[in-house]
Amino acid sequence: MKTKKLLGILLASLLVMSLLSGCSLFSGGKPADKIIIFQSKVEITDQLKACAKAYEEETGVKVEVWETTGDDYLQQLKVRLNNNQHPTIFSLAPGAESQELKNYLADLSDLNFVDKIAENMAHEIDGKVVGIPYTLEGFGLVYNKSLIDASKVKDYDSFVQMLKDLKDQGVNGFSLSSESYFLIGHILNTPFALLDDPLDYINKLVAGEVKMQDTEEFKEFAKFMEAIREYTNNPLEVTYDKQCGDFATGKTASIHQGNWCYPMFKDYDIDFEMSLMPFPLMGNDKLAVSVPTCWFVNSQVSAAQQDAGKKFLEWLYTSETGKKYLMEEFKFIPVVEGMESPNLDPLSTAVSKFAAEGKTIGWPNSNWPAGIVDVYLQPVTQEFFTTNMSGEELLAKLTDAFVQAGNK
Amino acid sequence: MKKAGRLAIQLLLIAFCLFYLFPIYIVFVNSFKNRQELYENALAFPGTFSLRFYSEAMEKMRFARSFGNSLLVTTVSIALIIVLASMTAWMLARRDNRLSRFIFMTYVATMIIPFQTIMMPLFQVMGWIRDTLHIPMIDTHGGLIYMNLGFGSSMAVFLYHGFIKSVPVSLEEAATIDGCNRFQTFWKIVFPILKPTTVTIMILDVIWIWNDYLLPSLTLSNIDKKTIPLSTQTFFGVFTIEWNLAMAGLMLTIIPVIIFYIAAQKYIVKGVAAGAIKM
Amino acid sequence: MYRKGDNAWYALFVLPLTLVFVTVVVIPFFIGIGYSFVKWDGMKLNPMTYVGFDNYSRIFADSGFWTSALHTTIFTLASVLIINLLGLAYALIVTSRLRVRNAVRAVLFMPYMIGGLILGYIWQFIFSDMFKNLGQLTGWTRVFFNWLLDPDYALVAMIVVTTWQLAGYIMIIYINGIQSIPDDVVEAAKVDGANFWQTLFRVRLPLLMPAFTVCLFVTLSNCFKMFDVNVSLTGGGPNNATELMAMNIYSEIFLLSNYGYGQAKAIIFFIVIASITLIQVYQTKKREVEL
Numbered sequence: 001m002k003t004k005k006l007l008g009i010l011l012a013s014l015l016v017m018s019l020l021s022g023c024s025l026f027s028g029g030k031p032a033d034k035i036i037i038f039q040s041k042v043e044i045t046d047q048l049k050a051c052a053k054a055y056e057e058e059t060g061v062k063v064e065v066w067e068t069t070g071d072d073y074l075q076q077l078k079v080r081l082n083n084n085q086h087p088t089i090f091s092l093a094p095g096a097e098s099q100e101l102k103n104y105l106a107d108l109s110d111l112n113f114v115d116k117i118a119e120n121m122a123h124e125i126d127g128k129v130v131g132i133p134y135t136l137e138g139f140g141l142v143y144n145k146s147l148i149d150a151s152k153v154k155d156y157d158s159f160v161q162m163l164k165d166l167k168d169q170g171v172n173g174f175s176l177s178s179e180s181y182f183l184i185g186h187i188l189n190t191p192f193a194l195l196d197d198p199l200d201y202i203n204k205l206v207a208g209e210v211k212m213q214d215t216e217e218f219k220e221f222a223k224f225m226e227a228i229r230e231y232t233n234n235p236l237e238v239t240y241d242k243q244c245g246d247f248a249t250g251k252t253a254s255i256h257q258g259n260w261c262y263p264m265f266k267d268y269d270i271d272f273e274m275s276l277m278p279f280p281l282m283g284n285d286k287l288a289v290s291v292p293t294c295w296f297v298n299s300q301v302s303a304a305q306q307d308a309g310k311k312f313l314e315w316l317y318t319s320e321t322g323k324k325y326l327m328e329e330f331k332f333i334p335v336v337e338g339m340e341s342p343n344l345d346p347l348s349t350a351v352s353k354f355a356a357e358g359k360t361i362g363w364p365n366s367n368w369p370a371g372i373v374d375v376y377l378q379p380v381t382q383e384f385f386t387t388n389m390s391g392e393e394l395l396a397k398l399t400d401a402f403v404q405a406g407n408k
Numbered sequence: 409m410k411k412a413g414r415l416a417i418q419l420l421l422i423a424f425c426l427f428y429l430f431p432i433y434i435v436f437v438n439s440f441k442n443r444q445e446l447y448e449n450a451l452a453f454p455g456t457f458s459l460r461f462y463s464e465a466m467e468k469m470r471f472a473r474s475f476g477n478s479l480l481v482t483t484v485s486i487a488l489i490i491v492l493a494s495m496t497a498w499m500l501a502r503r504d505n506r507l508s509r510f511i512f513m514t515y516v517a518t519m520i521i522p523f524q525t526i527m528m529p530l531f532q533v534m535g536w537i538r539d540t541l542h543i544p545m546i547d548t549h550g551g552l553i554y555m556n557l558g559f560g561s562s563m564a565v566f567l568y569h570g571f572i573k574s575v576p577v578s579l580e581e582a583a584t585i586d587g588c589n590r591f592q593t594f595w596k597i598v599f600p601i602l603k604p605t606t607v608t609i610m611i612l613d614v615i616w617i618w619n620d621y622l623l624p625s626l627t628l629s630n631i632d633k634k635t636i637p638l639s640t641q642t643f644f645g646v647f648t649i650e651w652n653l654a655m656a657g658l659m660l661t662i663i664p665v666i667i668f669y670i671a672a673q674k675y676i677v678k679g680v681a682a683g684a685i686k687m
Numbered sequence: 688m689y690r691k692g693d694n695a696w697y698a699l700f701v702l703p704l705t706l707v708f709v710t711v712v713v714i715p716f717f718i719g720i721g722y723s724f725v726k727w728d729g730m731k732l733n734p735m736t737y738v739g740f741d742n743y744s745r746i747f748a749d750s751g752f753w754t755s756a757l758h759t760t761i762f763t764l765a766s767v768l769i770i771n772l773l774g775l776a777y778a779l780i781v782t783s784r785l786r787v788r789n790a791v792r793a794v795l796f797m798p799y800m801i802g803g804l805i806l807g808y809i810w811q812f813i814f815s816d817m818f819k820n821l822g823q824l825t826g827w828t829r830v831f832f833n834w835l836l837d838p839d840y841a842l843v844a845m846i847v848v849t850t851w852q853l854a855g856y857i858m859i860i861y862i863n864g865i866q867s868i869p870d871d872v873v874e875a876a877k878v879d880g881a882n883f884w885q886t887l888f889r890v891r892l893p894l895l896m897p898a899f900t901v902c903l904f905v906t907l908s909n910c911f912k913m914f915d916v917n918v919s920l921t922g923g924g925p926n927n928a929t930e931l932m933a934m935n936i937y938s939e940i941f942l943l944s945n946y947g948y949g950q951a952k953a954i955i956f957f958i959v960i961a962s963i964t965l966i967q968v969y970q971t972k973k974r975e976v977e978l
Contacts (some may be wrong), residue, residue, distance in 0.1 A: 069644035153920075268444045421785070430813075524936065561708045
C-alpha cells in the first residue's frame with residue numbers, strides 16, 4: 001500500500017511538474033536560424049553568453065552557447081559531431097587536434113579580416129585558413145620579482161645557483177606541479193622549440209631515426225630535470241592549486257606556468273611584483289608563445305549556417321562591441337590588427353611584450369602525437385620523480401614514449 | 409552489564425560515523441572559503457559562514473530551472489523503471505524456460521559493460537531513431553529518460569528477479585483460481601509483496617539518476633534542459649576550478665537527495681518491523 | 688498452471704522493457720563489436736580500414752593492457768571482499784534494535800552521493816597532505832606518508848575510497864535481503880535455544896543467499912569497470928601503477944584516438960569479466976534456499 005502511495009505521489013508531482021513547465025518531454029524545437037557555439041575555454045563562458053546576447057540585440061540572430069567542463073570538452077565534441085548534433089562554431093587546439101578533425105573544418109579564407117591577423121597566427125591546413133586564433137598565451141617561469149633577479153638567471157649554472165641560494169633562505173626556488181601538462185607537457189616543449197626544425201625532428205623521433213639522448217638540447221634538458229628533482233619540492237606532491245598558493249604566499253619563488261594562471265591569485269593579498277621569464281635552457285631568452293585555441297566553423301552544417309557562423313566571427317573581430325568583448329571581457333591579447341587591450345594583467349603584459357619584440361619560440365608540443373602527454377609522458381615523468389632514475393634514462397624512456405604513441 | 413555493552417557499541421558506532429563523514433565535512437567547510445583560505449587550511453572552520461558562495465552558485469547554476477529538470481527526469485525514469493522492470497522480472501522468474509533464462513542472462517551480463525565503450529554507438533543508434541523515426545532522442549528529456557530506462561533496467565530486473573523467490577507461488581495460484589488474470593495477479597498480489605525491493609531500487613536509482621553526469625552531459629545541450637550536475641559545469645574550467653562554488657554546488661545537489669533518502673528510510677524500517685512477507 | 692493466452696501475457700510483460708534495453712545497450716554493444724575489426728579514429732568522416740583480427744592479435748603484445756588487467760584483478764578481489772563484509776556488517780547493525788540505527792544508516796549511505804572531480808580532490812588531500820602532516824605529528828611515518836606516491840599504497844588508497852563509497856550502497860541491498868527473512872524462522876531458532884552467532888550462521892546467512900548473489904555480482908561488476916575513482920584520485924599514477932582496465936580502454940579510445948583497437952580491448956575485457964561473473968552468479972544461485 002505504502003509503495004503505491006509513494007508511487008502515486010511521485011507520479012502526481014511529475015504531472016504537476018510537466019504542467020508547470022508546460023512542455024512535453026520530447027520538445028526539441030530547433031529553429032535553423034540560430035548559431036550554436038561550443039568551445040573549450042570554460043573560463044569565459046559567462047562573458048561569451050553576454051556577448052551572444054549583445055549579438056542578438058544588434059543583428060537579431062540568436063546565438064546559443066553550449067557548456068561543458070574543461071576536462072571532457074574534446075570527447076563531448078567528438079560524440080556530438082558523430083551524431084549530427086552540430087554546433088556551428090567550435091574550438092580546438094591548432095595542431096594534432098585540428099588535424100584529426102580537419103574534415104569538419106570549413107574554409108575561412110574569405111573572412112573579411114583574415115589579412116589583418118598577425119603573421120603566422122591564422123591557422124592553416126592545406127593552404128586554407130581554417131582557424132581564427134583566440135588569443136596569445138605564453139609560458140615560462142612565472143617568478144617573484146622580489147626573490148629572483150631575472151637578469152641573473154640565464155643558463156643552467158645560474159638556474160641551479162638560484163635554486164641553491166633560495167634553498168638556503170628556506171624558499172623553494174622553482175616548482176612544477178602534478179598535472180600532466182604542468183609536470184612535463186609544457187617544460188618538455190622548450191628543447192623541441194629550440195631545434196632548427198622541430199616538426200621534422202618529431203617525425204624522425206617517432207620513426208626511431210633520432211633519439212633524445214643523442215641530441216644536445218635534450219641532454220641539457222635532462223640536467224635541468226635532475227637539478228629540479230634535487231633542489232626543489234617533489235612536484236608530484238604539488239597540485240596546481242597548491243603550486244599557485246605557494247607562489248602567492250612567497251614560499252616558492254618561481255613556477256613553470258603561463259599567463260593563464262593569473263586569475264588563480266585573485267583571492268590572495270600579494271605584496272610583490274611578478275612577471276614571466278623564459279626557461280633558460282641552452283641560454284634560451286625567448287618565451288614560448290603561441291595560439292592555444294582557435295575558432296572553427298563546422299563544415300557539416302548547411303551553407304546558410306556556415307555563413308551565419310562566419311558573420312558572427314567577423315562581427316566579433318571587427319565590430320566595436322565584438323572587440324570590446326574580446327579585449328575587455330575575455331581579456332584576450334590582440335592577435336588581429338587594430339585591437340588593443342587596455343588593462344592586461346602583469347603576466348599577459350609580459351607575453352605581449354615578448355611577442356612584440358619577436359622574442360618568442362613556438363609550441364611544437366601541439367604537434368606531438370595525440371594524447372601522448374597524458375598517456376605516455378606523465379607516467380614516465382612520475383617514475384623519474386619517485387625513483388633515482390638518471391636523466392639519461394628519462395630521455396631514453398621519453399624517446400620510447402614517442403615511438404610508441406606515434407605508431408599506434 | 410548488557411546495557412553498558414550496548415552503550416559502548418553505540419558510542420563506537422557514532423565515532424565510526426564521524427570518521428565516515430569526514431570527507432563530507434571537508435566539502436562543507438570549504439564551500440565557505442575563498443581560494444586563499446582553502447590553500448591555507450582546508451580543514452579549518454571558515455572565518456564566516458557567509459552564504460555568498462551559495463547564492464552565487466545558485467544563480468550560476470540557474471538552480472530553480474535545473475532542479476525542476478532533475479526532478480522531472482528522475483521521477484519519470486524511476487517510475488518507468490519500477491513498473492516495467494518488476495513486470496519483466498516476475499515473468500522471467502515465473503516462466504523459467506530457456507528463453508527466460510537467456511533474456512535474464514543478457515540483462516545481467518550487460519551490467520559489466522563500461523559505459524564509455526558503448527557511448528559512441530549508443531548515440532549513433534539514438535541519432536538513427538531521430539532521423540528515421542523522427543522521435544527526437546537527443547537533447548530532450550524524453551530521450552534521456554529512455555536511455556536511463558535502458559541502463560537502469562539490468563540492475564532493477566536483477567534485483568527483482570533475485571527477491572521474487574521469497575514470494576510463495578501458492579499465493580499467485582490462489583489468485584488465479586479466484587479468476588484474476590496475469591495483470592491483476594501481478595499488481596494485486598505480487599507487486600505489494602515486492603515493496604522492500606521497490607524501495608531499495610528507488611533509493612539506489614534516485615541517487616544514480618540525480619547525480620549522473622556523463623550520460624546527461626552527452627544527451628542534453630540546451631541550457632534550459634540541463635539537470636543539476638550539468639549546471640555546475642562552468643565551475644570546472646580548463647585550468648582553474650572554482651572549488652568554493654563547486655563545493656557549494658555539490659552541497660546544493662546532494663541536500664535534496666539526503667532529504668529524500670531520510671524520508672524513504674521510514675519505509676525500510678516499517679518493512680522490517682512488519683516482517684517483509686506478511687501481508 | 689499455464690493457460691491459453693499466456694504467451695501474450697509474457698510478451699506484454701517482458702517486451703516493453705526489453706525493447707528499450709535492446710536499443711540502448713545491446714545494439715550499441717554489437718555495433719561496438721563491429722568496430723573492433725577496423726582501424727579507425729572514431730570520427731565519422733575519417734577513413735576506416737578493415738583489419739580483421741589484427742586489433743585482437745595486437746592486444747597480446749600490449750603489456751600496458753595486461754598490467755592494467757593485473758591491477759584490476761587485485762583491486763577487484765580486495766574491494767569485493769571488503770565491501771561485502773562491511774556492507775553485510777552494516778546491514779546487520781542497522782537492522783538491529785540499537786537506538787542509533789537510523790542515524791547510522793543515513794550516514795553510511797551518504798558517501799555514495801559524492802562523486803567526480805570533487806571526490807578526487809578531497810581524498811587526494813587526505814592521502815597526501817593530511818597523511819604527511821599526521822606522520823610528522825605522530826612520528827608514525829610508516830603508516831602516515833603520502834600514499835599516492837607509492838605504487839602499492841596508491842592501489843590500497845583506491846580500495847579504501849571505493850569501499851567508502853560502495854559499502855553503504857551494498858548495505859541497502861543486504862537490508863533488503865534481511866527483510867525477506869521471515870521473522871518466525873528466526874524466532875523459532877531462538878526458541879530452540881540458538882544464540883546470536885548460531886542464528887546468524889545457521890539460519891540468517893543461508894537464507895541470505897539470494898542477497899549474496901546480487902551483492903557479489905553488483906560489487907564485482909562495479910569494481911571491474913571502476914573508472915571515476917581511478918581518474919579522479921590517482922589518474923592511474925604513479926607511473927601507471929594504479930591504471931585499471933576501464934581507464935586503459937578509455938585512454939585508448941578518447942585520448943589516443945584508436946577507436947577500433949580500444950573497442951577490441953573492451954570486447955576482450957567483456958568476455959573475461961562476463962565469464963567470471965556469470966560463473967559466480969550460477970554458483971551462488973545454486974546455493975539459494977527456496978522457501
